[in-house]
Amino acid sequence: MSTDVTAKSPAPAPGKSGGSANGANLLQLMLDGMRRNMRQYGMLLALGLIVALFAVWTDGDLLLPRNVSNLVLQNSYVLILAIGMMMVIIAGHIDLSVGSVTAFVGAFAAVLTVQHDVSWPVAVVLCLLVGAVAGAVQGFFIAYLGIPSFIVTLAGMLIFRGMTEILLEGQTLGPFPDGLQKIGNGFLPETGPNTNYHNITLLLGLALIVFAVVQEVRDRKRQKEFSLDVVPRNLFLLKLVFIVAAILVVTMLLASYKGAPIVLLILGVLVVGYGYVMRNAVFGRHIYAIGGNLPAAKLSGVKDKKVVFLVFLNMGALAALAGLAIAARLNAASPKAGLNYELEAIASAFIGGASMSGGVGTILGAIIGGLVLGVLNNGMNLLSVGSDWQQVIKGLALLAAVGFDVWNKRKSGS
Amino acid sequence: MAGPVLEMRSIVKTFPGVKALSDVTLTVQQGEVHAICGENGAGKSTLMKVLSGVHPHGTYEGEILFDGEICQFKDIRASEAHGIVIIHQELALVPYLSLAENIFLGNEHATRGLINWHDTLKHASELLRRVGLSDHPETRVADIGVGKQQLVEIAKALSKKVKLLILDEPTAALNDEDSGKLLDLILELKKQGITSIIISHKLNEIRKVADSVTIIRDGQSIETLDVKAPETTEDRIISGMVGRDLDHRFPERTAYEGEVDAAPALEIRNWTVHHPIDQTRKVVDDVSINVKRGEIVGIAGLMGAGRTELAMSVFGRTYGRHAGGQVFKDGREISTRHVSDAVKQGIAYVTEDRKHYGLNLIDTINRNISLSALGKVSKRGIVDEQAERRVSEGFRKSMNIKAPTVSEPVGKLSGGNQQKVVLSKWIFAGPEVLILDEPTRGIDVGAKYEIYTVIDQLAAQGKAVVFISSELPELLGMCDRIYTMAAGRLTGEVPRAEATQEVLMRQMTKDKEVTR
Numbered sequence: 001m002s003t004d005v006t007a008k009s010p011a012p013a014p015g016k017s018g019g020s021a022n023g024a025n026l027l028q029l030m031l032d033g034m035r036r037n038m039r040q041y042g043m044l045l046a047l048g049l050i051v052a053l054f055a056v057w058t059d060g061d062l063l064l065p066r067n068v069s070n071l072v073l074q075n076s077y078v079l080i081l082a083i084g085m086m087m088v089i090i091a092g093h094i095d096l097s098v099g100s101v102t103a104f105v106g107a108f109a110a111v112l113t114v115q116h117d118v119s120w121p122v123a124v125v126l127c128l129l130v131g132a133v134a135g136a137v138q139g140f141f142i143a144y145l146g147i148p149s150f151i152v153t154l155a156g157m158l159i160f161r162g163m164t165e166i167l168l169e170g171q172t173l174g175p176f177p178d179g180l181q182k183i184g185n186g187f188l189p190e191t192g193p194n195t196n197y198h199n200i201t202l203l204l205g206l207a208l209i210v211f212a213v214v215q216e217v218r219d220r221k222r223q224k225e226f227s228l229d230v231v232p233r234n235l236f237l238l239k240l241v242f243i244v245a246a247i248l249v250v251t252m253l254l255a256s257y258k259g260a261p262i263v264l265l266i267l268g269v270l271v272v273g274y275g276y277v278m279r280n281a282v283f284g285r286h287i288y289a290i291g292g293n294l295p296a297a298k299l300s301g302v303k304d305k306k307v308v309f310l311v312f313l314n315m316g317a318l319a320a321l322a323g324l325a326i327a328a329r330l331n332a333a334s335p336k337a338g339l340n341y342e343l344e345a346i347a348s349a350f351i352g353g354a355s356m357s358g359g360v361g362t363i364l365g366a367i368i369g370g371l372v373l374g375v376l377n378n379g380m381n382l383l384s385v386g387s388d389w390q391q392v393i394k395g396l397a398l399l400a401a402v403g404f405d406v407w408n409k410r411k412s413g414s
Numbered sequence: 415m416a417g418p419v420l421e422m423r424s425i426v427k428t429f430p431g432v433k434a435l436s437d438v439t440l441t442v443q444q445g446e447v448h449a450i451c452g453e454n455g456a457g458k459s460t461l462m463k464v465l466s467g468v469h470p471h472g473t474y475e476g477e478i479l480f481d482g483e484i485c486q487f488k489d490i491r492a493s494e495a496h497g498i499v500i501i502h503q504e505l506a507l508v509p510y511l512s513l514a515e516n517i518f519l520g521n522e523h524a525t526r527g528l529i530n531w532h533d534t535l536k537h538a539s540e541l542l543r544r545v546g547l548s549d550h551p552e553t554r555v556a557d558i559g560v561g562k563q564q565l566v567e568i569a570k571a572l573s574k575k576v577k578l579l580i581l582d583e584p585t586a587a588l589n590d591e592d593s594g595k596l597l598d599l600i601l602e603l604k605k606q607g608i609t610s611i612i613i614s615h616k617l618n619e620i621r622k623v624a625d626s627v628t629i630i631r632d633g634q635s636i637e638t639l640d641v642k643a644p645e646t647t648e649d650r651i652i653s654g655m656v657g658r659d660l661d662h663r664f665p666e667r668t669a670y671e672g673e674v675d676a677a678p679a680l681e682i683r684n685w686t687v688h689h690p691i692d693q694t695r696k697v698v699d700d701v702s703i704n705v706k707r708g709e710i711v712g713i714a715g716l717m718g719a720g721r722t723e724l725a726m727s728v729f730g731r732t733y734g735r736h737a738g739g740q741v742f743k744d745g746r747e748i749s750t751r752h753v754s755d756a757v758k759q760g761i762a763y764v765t766e767d768r769k770h771y772g773l774n775l776i777d778t779i780n781r782n783i784s785l786s787a788l789g790k791v792s793k794r795g796i797v798d799e800q801a802e803r804r805v806s807e808g809f810r811k812s813m814n815i816k817a818p819t820v821s822e823p824v825g826k827l828s829g830g831n832q833q834k835v836v837l838s839k840w841i842f843a844g845p846e847v848l849i850l851d852e853p854t855r856g857i858d859v860g861a862k863y864e865i866y867t868v869i870d871q872l873a874a875q876g877k878a879v880v881f882i883s884s885e886l887p888e889l890l891g892m893c894d895r896i897y898t899m900a901a902g903r904l905t906g907e908v909p910r911a912e913a914t915q916e917v918l919m920r921q922m923t924k925d926k927e928v929t930r
Contacts, residue, residue, distance in 0.1 A: 095700040280796050281792075281796055282792050285781065285784075288774070289777070290783075297774070300786035300839070301730075301752075301756075302785070359774065359776050360776060365653045
């Protein structure tokens, strides 16, 4: 995953300390840095802790190459949804319909490819379009008719769930053509000499490391140019080492199994792309502005309705993509697919630092939030915790994450 | 009269950084209607909040004597228990509850938590009759007009066995007929022995209902006049309200050297706007104003005069319902239907309420400054962060925004610095016409001077500036011409040479009956 999106968020940038630092109080500096960027580092730390805990509890099973690969495949759909949901929530709205849209698109894909023998690339394009239209229709009601998004998407949740069942006539439909299955289950192809590792995955990991390091260094340089406080040199190096190590570990784990899943590649492109849009594009800025203070954004000439409309259109398209991924993975479209996915996506966004009132959050945050939930899911499955207790624990995790954030903000008095 | 019912002695109230009341003494006689008047921000409302316990005992200095005993109210309930009830400008009624439910809200006729509807309705209709309302007590508040709502508030006050009724600008939102009814009711209650304090700056109202008037200026009580005495003329009251030294300092105006076209940079003709909800109320009524390049034109008016509403309805119709009028830019008619149209036409509006309408407080200085003109620092929809930062760093230095970096969230800045960010934002948009709405509200004297200097520079560069302010000295110090508004209408236009505080205040307090 890119570090491009980690570096900046609308949250407070580096504060007062900084300047010259000696190695002796590196720990102190680290703590300071984390406290200042609690939103970002707090959750990352929590994720690390959860991973460590489950790794111990499962006697290392959690970090077996096969399981890591599984973890990615199992959670890709939530992560895709979380990206769109984060944008919706930053804009100050909510989307309850994504689970149903996911199911609906899966059903639509099945009808196209299984019943009507449409070639799978055409079906994928049509599915994405249908998702975008579903999002656009809801977005129209929300943005232009001023109906609260909670209501519109609650209606959408019922409507698309119902339409899924109508399309499938209550049956499960499958299997999908091979090409489509690959989206959910496939891995990158392999070439080159036999190294016991997946060569392409190794190369990709290497490229990612170079990209991340270059981005970080460039960012730091740029901040210095504007005489901003930057993290002290040794802390910065530590951060780089950490990033490189993290990417390396994940790469090695994936490469020693079947290589990087295709869906991980798709997810990577989405994270980098949307991260860039949210941080650098005028469109992204306008989303933050609308969520942060709608009247002020309007009075600044931001076309708020258009932006909200597009955010929901985009959410629909991403829900369609998630729907394809999940249908392909299960190799069937089922009327009950995507149940409660909207709640997992919303939870991911909030665990990842979104605010109920909008205006705050990052794409990377949504991914971290989604991973927290994903690791909890996977880890508890390995420990054969029943789904009853899994839900209780996930609920508590959400409450704890947001509660901690609220408490931390109150303490810092901002 | 039977001696004082209320004495407030040497009240001092400080907010962080501001002394809202520096020394106020108020004596209200038993059974009278006592008016309090003063300019916006003079401290009238703060004084009433001290009296009613909104600002509890211990947060102010001085003492309050009510009914002969020293009172130390810790909240509104405590003052209400003594029979002091305040009716705020913003009505505190729940729109979707009935009149009866509202009247007894928090004070329900109930036994063991169950409401006794029979008693509730019976008492409610008695109280409604006392304030001259014949509506059924089960009518929803949302279904009656603002004028009647005001009367319901009074009925609610009566239900609390009120001895001293405080009305904060009670007629500001009312039409003439409803105002008349309300004032009659106050006189009627006076006959029943209820003492009232009425905050108002409508002099004809004060003359109609009040027995005496206390003038407050800059947080100090200046004098108390007997309204019925022949020497208490409206001019006498006005001079009390404005009679302060011009101790503010203003930069010397720099003349604009460029050409001035025959046509004004911005001209608004016959502009009329209705209240967004109450369609029968004209908030802006047939107003025509113009401003030329290099000129600073002031708009003076008291609360409810319609100045902000005028500005916001012109700027992208962001207030009320447009009901007629045209906007001309350099002699050409333009559409300002949407904010983006107005911005494209080179018009900027700097709001009076920077926290709600001006800034995204959780975002950085940098991103706030660039928001209204992101196109200037972006290519093909992608923001060039370096260019953006260069721009906002430039403003941070030139406007002297006190913050370590432009990455600081705006919410952490002081009022003055926030105002500089809002100004920077709109200067960056590169407008030819700037409408500044109370640009120095709530900021300290030093920052004020800096902002005056910026405004002067803008005019010197050939921008046309509309300067809306409630502080007369500031208008007199900065403007070439000053329009006055009252109750949504233009009541005068005064060139700099003829403008004095007294002249302006007389036109600002003109009401419809007076102007005829």
